[in-house]
Amino acid sequence: MPxxxxxxxxxxxxxxxxxxxxxxxAVGVIGINFHLFNGSVxxxxxxxxxxxxxxxxxxxxxxxxxxxxSSYCKSKSFPIAQWRESGx
Numbered sequence: 035m036p037x038x039x040x041x042x043x044x045x046x047x048x049x050x051x052x053x054x055x056x057x058x059x060a061v062g063v064i065g066i067n068f069h070l071f072n073g074s075v076x077x078x079x080x081x082x083x084x085x086x087x088x089x090x091x092x093x094x095x096x097x098x099x100x101x102x103x104s105s106y107c108k109s110k111s112f113p114i115a116q117w118r119e120s121g122x
Contacts, residue, residue, distance in 0.1 A: 086106045096109050
């Protein structure tokens, strides 16, 4: 039969564990509320649109458009190894 002192020690250990877990949950809930009311939890993703590229193939040429079509170049072969000086 377990002694009374051993039972109290076990109950105190469980009590400390429970209080620790509840404290972690409370801190997490407070942190989430802080972020929700002072800003978003996930920051906005902003795309860099100043240098967009689009590649199309018309059956004969590769056409590379840059900056929504403001500049483009045509090539019969697609430069895989490196970009040329012309930007294509």
